[in-house]
Amino acid sequence: MLNEIANTIIKSRHAFSLSEQDCRNLSFLKVGGNPWAEGRINYLVFTEGSTAPVLFVKMIRERAKGVALQREYELLQQLASHNAVAPFLPLPAVLLSPGDHPILVQGVCRGRRLISSLSKSPFLFHQQSRIARNFHQASRFLKVLNGNIQQTLRIEDFHRLFTEPLLSFERTLMGKNDPVMEAYLEEVGKQVVTCLFLTPLHGDYSATNIFLEPQGDLKIIDWETGSSNGLPLCDLFYFMTKYIHNLKILPKNRWRRVETAYFGKTRISGLIEETVLDYCTSMKIPVHAARLILPFHFLLKAKTKFSMRSREMTAPWYSLFRSALKHERDLCF
Incomplete structure (x- = not known):
């Protein structure tokens, strides 16, 4: 699954302002979420040699519950269309589907x-x-x-x-x-x-x-x-x-x-x-x-x-x- 996620992020790298060099060797660190077999799973994404994450990935293990990510993505897009609100959001936010399994990839918060x-x-x-x-x-x-x-x-x-x-x-x-x-x-x-x-x-x-x-x-x-x-x-x-x-x-x-x-x-x-x-x-x-x-x-x-x-x-x-x-x-x- 992680290889599929990495390949999907690489294909969409321009949406995250990542270069081809940045995407040569992406690594993932599981943070928060639930056990692998159920519920939500979160990852921080790192580029090669980087100590600071560049992206945050959310996925829900049960495919049928992926609609929650779809709703979150749509709400973020709606809010981001307002210039005064957008600076408060974890942007960019892109909904991807590696292996028909929806994931939400967002900008990482550094504070x-x-x-x-x-x-x-x-x-x-x-x-x-x-x-x-x-x-x-x-x-x-x-x-x-x-x-x-x-x-x-x-x-x-x-x-x-x-x-x-x-x-x-x-x-x-x-x-x-x-x-x-x-x-x-x-x-x-x-x-x-x-x-x-x-x-x-x-x-x-x-x-x-x-x-x-x-x-x-x-x-x-x-x-x-x-x-x-x-x-x-x-x-x-x-x-x-x-x-x-x-x-x-x-x-x-x-x-x-x-x-x-x-x-x-x-x-x-x-x-x-x-x-x-x-x-x-x-x-x-x-x-x-x-x-x-x-x-x-x-x-x-x-x-x-x-x-x-x-x-x-x-x-x-x-x-x-x-x-x-x-x-x-x-x-x-």
């Missing part, structure tokens, strides 16, 4: 993942400024993405993209229709169509998928769970939630830590408030829309985890959704 700056200290005071910087970095890209790519959100779009899939999820999860959920989604739809819009969604926007390059530029990777029809604020809330998950501060239970951050008056609650208010001001979005989207975001994540057949991970996200509705007045922003 460090934002997750590497995460402190292992249990004391929040000493890492407060670092958390603020990382929240700012995450928000910086989203303001560019959401500010440059917008579509009108109509109530019929909201029902098709969100209401119907979420009600189907609720019926499957609970085994029955829930009139309370129907009323909730109806009310959210009526309100968000007056002040929000459709915009691309990364879907897994975490500190693991953000690279900070030496010159200070950001590169956002792993768009395979992305969509061209998302809602603003969802990626931002997911970033902050996952970031809080990964902290080592009290409380030890990470889900309780998230609740305390969003619905308490801690230092990190203040950082969330600053980040959300700054984003809303920049995007000209009313803060009440952010208060609507937070629980809605938790519900969307519960549905996503459920669709991945992970009932164990569905429960805490669904619990956060219910808790957010119950403690709406205690939100930190």
Whole structure:
């Protein structure tokens, strides 16, 4: 398989600005991904004598699941057509098919993942400024993405993209229709169509998928769970939630830590408030829309985890959704 991949890259070398000399002896280093027999496999590609990788290759072992790479490639092409967004993407991105097996070949990121700056200290005071910087970095890209790519959100779009899939999820999860959920989604739809819009969604926007390059530029990777029809604020809330998950501060239970951050008056609650208010001001979005989207975001994540057949991970996200509705007045922003 590696020989097939190498030969395919060589045939398409001009797309990656590689010379014939560069391609004389390509080597591959497996990084991340899953075991060879299943799931995704990632490779860094090196030219002869080079200590720095020149390309990043993603493939999915099961051919039938290669459609995920096709979707990611199409989304990257769509985003790359916007000049303001393109510098944040791992370009060039080319979809190849060695042996009829789709692979996605991308430009390699040369910086460090934002997750590497995460402190292992249990004391929040000493890492407060670092958390603020990382929240700012995450928000910086989203303001560019959401500010440059917008579509009108109509109530019929909201029902098709969100209401119907979420009600189907609720019926499957609970085994029955829930009139309370129907009323909730109806009310959210009526309100968000007056002040929000459709915009691309990364879907897994975490500190693991953000690279900070030496010159200070950001590169956002792993768009395979992305969509061209998302809602603003969802990626931002997911970033902050996952970031809080990964902290080592009290409380030890990470889900309780998230609740305390969003619905308490801690230092990190203040950082969330600053980040959300700054984003809303920049995007000209009313803060009440952010208060609507937070629980809605938790519900969307519960549905996503459920669709991945992970009932164990569905429960805490669904619990956060219910808790957010119950403690709406205690939100930190």
